[in-house]
Amino acid sequence: MELSPELQKVIDGLKDTFESDYEVTEQYRGDTIIRVKPDHIVDICNYLKEKHHFVYLADIFGTDRFTSDDRFEVIYNIVSLKTQQRLFLKTRCEEENPHLNSVTSVWPAANWFERETYDMFGIVFENHPDLRRMFMPEDFDYHPLRKEFPLLGIPGSIELPSSTPDTE
Amino acid sequence: MDPKEINTKVNPSFFKEHQRALYKSLEDKHTTVEAYDSEDPLGSKMILNMGPQHPATHGVLRLVLQLQGETIEKSKLDIGYLHRGVEKIAENKTYQEFMPYTDRMDYLAPYNNNIALCTAVEKIADVEVPERAHYIRMIGAELSRISSHLIFLGTMVMDAGAVSFFIWTFREREKILDIYDQMTGHRFTVSHSRIGGVASDLTDQAIAQIKEFTETFPQELKDWHMMLDRNRIFYDRMENVGNLSTEDAIKIGATGPTLRGSGIQYDIRKLEPYARYDQVDFEVPTRMEGDNLARYYVRMEEMQESIRIIEQCLEKMPKGPVRADNAKQAYPSKDEVYYSMEGMIHDFMMTDIGICPPEGYETYHAVEGPKGELGYYIQSDGTGHPWRLHIRTPSLANLQALEAALDGEMVADTVVIIGGFDPVMGDSDK
Numbered sequence: 150m151e152l153s154p155e156l157q158k159v160i161d162g163l164k165d166t167f168e169s170d171y172e173v174t175e176q177y178r179g180d181t182i183i184r185v186k187p188d189h190i191v192d193i194c195n196y197l198k199e200k201h202h203f204v205y206l207a208d209i210f211g212t213d214r215f216t217s218d219d220r221f222e223v224i225y226n227i228v229s230l231k232t233q234q235r236l237f238l239k240t241r242c243e244e245e246n247p248h249l250n251s252v253t254s255v256w257p258a259a260n261w262f263e264r265e266t267y268d269m270f271g272i273v274f275e276n277h278p279d280l281r282r283m284f285m286p287e288d289f290d291y292h293p294l295r296k297e298f299p300l301l302g303i304p305g306s307i308e309l310p311s312s313t314p315d316t317e
Numbered sequence: 318m319d320p321k322e323i324n325t326k327v328n329p330s331f332f333k334e335h336q337r338a339l340y341k342s343l344e345d346k347h348t349t350v351e352a353y354d355s356e357d358p359l360g361s362k363m364i365l366n367m368g369p370q371h372p373a374t375h376g377v378l379r380l381v382l383q384l385q386g387e388t389i390e391k392s393k394l395d396i397g398y399l400h401r402g403v404e405k406i407a408e409n410k411t412y413q414e415f416m417p418y419t420d421r422m423d424y425l426a427p428y429n430n431n432i433a434l435c436t437a438v439e440k441i442a443d444v445e446v447p448e449r450a451h452y453i454r455m456i457g458a459e460l461s462r463i464s465s466h467l468i469f470l471g472t473m474v475m476d477a478g479a480v481s482f483f484i485w486t487f488r489e490r491e492k493i494l495d496i497y498d499q500m501t502g503h504r505f506t507v508s509h510s511r512i513g514g515v516a517s518d519l520t521d522q523a524i525a526q527i528k529e530f531t532e533t534f535p536q537e538l539k540d541w542h543m544m545l546d547r548n549r550i551f552y553d554r555m556e557n558v559g560n561l562s563t564e565d566a567i568k569i570g571a572t573g574p575t576l577r578g579s580g581i582q583y584d585i586r587k588l589e590p591y592a593r594y595d596q597v598d599f600e601v602p603t604r605m606e607g608d609n610l611a612r613y614y615v616r617m618e619e620m621q622e623s624i625r626i627i628e629q630c631l632e633k634m635p636k637g638p639v640r641a642d643n644a645k646q647a648y649p650s651k652d653e654v655y656y657s658m659e660g661m662i663h664d665f666m667m668t669d670i671g672i673c674p675p676e677g678y679e680t681y682h683a684v685e686g687p688k689g690e691l692g693y694y695i696q697s698d699g700t701g702h703p704w705r706l707h708i709r710t711p712s713l714a715n716l717q718a719l720e721a722a723l724d725g726e727m728v729a730d731t732v733v734i735i736g737g738f739d740p741v742m743g744d745s746d747k
Contacts, residue, residue: 177678178440205583206570207683208709212696224694226681226709230567230581233588237681258570261717269404279342284397284746286335293405300409310331 155232156181159201167193182224182237187249190240194225194255197238202231209252209262211270215296220244221272225252242272251277269294323364340364343381343393361386365728369398373476373732376742378716384728392723394716399746407706411671412438413512413648415706420506422710423744425468428461428497429686431510436591437682437693438512442674444646450514451592452634456527457500457509458592458684459623459630463534464493465687466616473613473736474545477554482544489537492530499523512672513647514640528631531624538620545613555610559734561722562607571718572711573689574619575738578612580605585685597629609737616739646672671701681709688712688739712745 152160152174160183164171170193172184185193197203208226219241228235242249251274253259261283263274268282271292281287289307291298321344329336343364361384368379377398383390403422407415412434419430432454439446471486494504500523501509501516509516519527545551561571566579576583584601586594602618604611641647644663653660676699683692689711698704719738726734 178443178680180680182679204567207572207690207692207714208694208707210694210707210709212705212707226692226694228588230583235589235681256570257568257721258714258717261713262570265713279345281338281342282335282397284400286332286397287338288332288334293402298405300405308331 152181153234155234156236159197159236162200163193166196180237182239184239187240187242191250191252191255193238194252197227198255202229203227203236205230206256206258209259209266211266211272213270213294213296218243221247221270223249223266223272247271248273248275250275253277268292271295339381339393339395343383343391346391346393367731374735375472375740378735378740378742380731382728387728389723389726389728392720394720396716396742397746399742401747403747404706404708407703409702411701412703413667413671417506417508420508421743422708423686423688423712423741425741426461426465426687427505427507428457428509429684429691431508432458433684433686433691433693435510435512436684437680437695438672440682441678441680441695441697442646442672444513445641446514447638447641448635449637450639452630453515453519453639454510455592455594456627456630459626460493460496462687463620463623464490466620469616469736469739473733474551476732476736477551489534496523496526496530499526511640511648518639524631527627531628534624535621538617542617552610554733555613556608558609558730559722559726559737560608561718565721566607566718569718569721570714572714573686574612574615575715575718576689577601577603578615579607585683585690589683591682591684596633597626599626609733612737673699673701675699683709686711688741688744689715708747710744710747712740716740716745
């Protein structure tokens with residue numbers, strides 16, 4: 150499929166500036182997804198924001214590919230308010246001890262989205278100002294959106310408040 | 318009490334680690350800014366815990382506020398009390414089976430959630446939707462936008478002290494629910510949209526009710542404007558409260574009326590038009606002030622625009638089928654199911670296997686919900702179940718902006734500011 154001229158410029162610029170980090174561009178039904186290596190993700194995001202006006206971060210989320218190498222994927226959903234384009238930036242991290250640099254310094258909005266990704270997949274974002282779980286309590290030991298986590302949950306994994314009123 | 322000691326003073330009875338981490342993170346927020354004022358001889362500092370069971374927080378939102386006298390020095394939000402794991406559930410359902418769960422996400426505007434899922438699946442599976450279905454969807458979505466804004470208006474004005482106003486907005490909302498009853502068969506959790514169209518066509522009575530509503534509602538809006546706009550109490554409670562500057566709003570990722578109230582004209586209906594929003598004529602109300610009053614005006618004007626859209630839809634709506642006539646892509650109509658063998662087989666196959674997008678595809682599609690950009694990211698593995706379905710919910714983004722906007726405000730304004738951001742916890746907690 151044809152890329153719009155604006156996005157073609159973004160991809161060319163990205164290829165030139167981060168030659169060793171750029172991997173592939175995929176297109177599905179008009180959505181453009183650029184995959185890059187995880188090492189310089191903050192620089193890449195900074196470049197996209199400063200040079201191509203991708204100032205609005207709509208979302209960050211993870212997926213579990215359930216493969217032996219590069220198991221987890223983190224996808225950044227960014228919008229350029231100048232050219233009205235949406236772009237997806239994607240990077241992968243390994244199964245053992247997945248970690249990634251936090252982009253909160255580029256987009257402060259990344260704060261809660263990264264916390265959610267950490268909560269659901271256990272991907273640790275380094276240099277994050279406040280990396281706590283988003284939805285599950287801190288006492289919970291699992292990461293529920295990983296594929297090995299059972300749909301019905303793990304009995305006894307979470308302490309429930311007493312359902313009987315206090316009678317002191 | 319020195320707020321730093323809270324972790325030694327409080328003894329929570331459950332989720333101990335969670336509470337400790339929350340108070341610790343409150344302590345750490347803006348530490349560089351206030352390293353100098355550790356002394357507090359008058360004891361005017363306190364930590365106030367608000368929620369999760371609190372009538373003014375619109376659901377199970379919990380705020381931990383550090384106060385200096387009556388000013389909020391810093392705040393932390395704790396959400397997740399309504400977390401049901403719908404994304405995990407979606408991975409174990411067919412696309413159509415997941416639909417009733419979306420009703421319960423943003424439960425104030427179920428219709429928008431339905432079409433958000435349907436349009437996303439239609440995009441990834443390349444399903445053609447009949448023209449009439451697009452217009453029915455737009456009517457439903459705009460009605461649901463009005464009904465959501467009516468709750469916003471009623472509750473926020475009630476938070477500011479005018480209780481009877483709440484009853485007036487609910488009277489109008491009741492009319493919308495009656496329309497839904499006629500239109501879809503349900504009043505609240507409608508599940509009316511289907512992949513490839515909608516469940517049923519509009520009846521004549523439903524059209525008559527919608528027409529009547531579009532005629533009477535603008536007068537109500539006018540009356541409310543007359544009552545509120547120059548009302549001293551309302552104005553003073555709203556103006557310059559909960560400020561979010563344009564730069565901050567974009568940085569912190571606010572969305573919907575919150576972002577538009579801060580001066581960014583960001584509306585998915587204009588940015589990436591879906592359904593037939595490129596065929597109708599409407600404005601995107603935007604205000605520069607970024608305070609609660611601006612958000613109130615944006616929503617009021619949006620209701621006016623919604624009425625305009627509905628009127629145009631009724632005019633432009635062509636005759637024709639309301640669901641795609643392709644057994645591989647959409648449910649057959651009930652007439653076919655009951656009177657033909659093929660129809661019955663197709664119905665069974667759709668229920669059992671469902672619609673199968675191509676393997677390895679991943680797409681994102683967003684609609685403009687009443688609270689902002691509501692998007693579904695779907696990764697397909699070629700089966701009838703999504704491999705991963707991620708929901709980008711507007712309330713989560715707006716709550717993050719709320720945490721930033723609360724710092725420096727007065728504690729008495731907290732509930733009004735929450736009302737102005739209009740979060741729905743079912744939406745943000747997934």
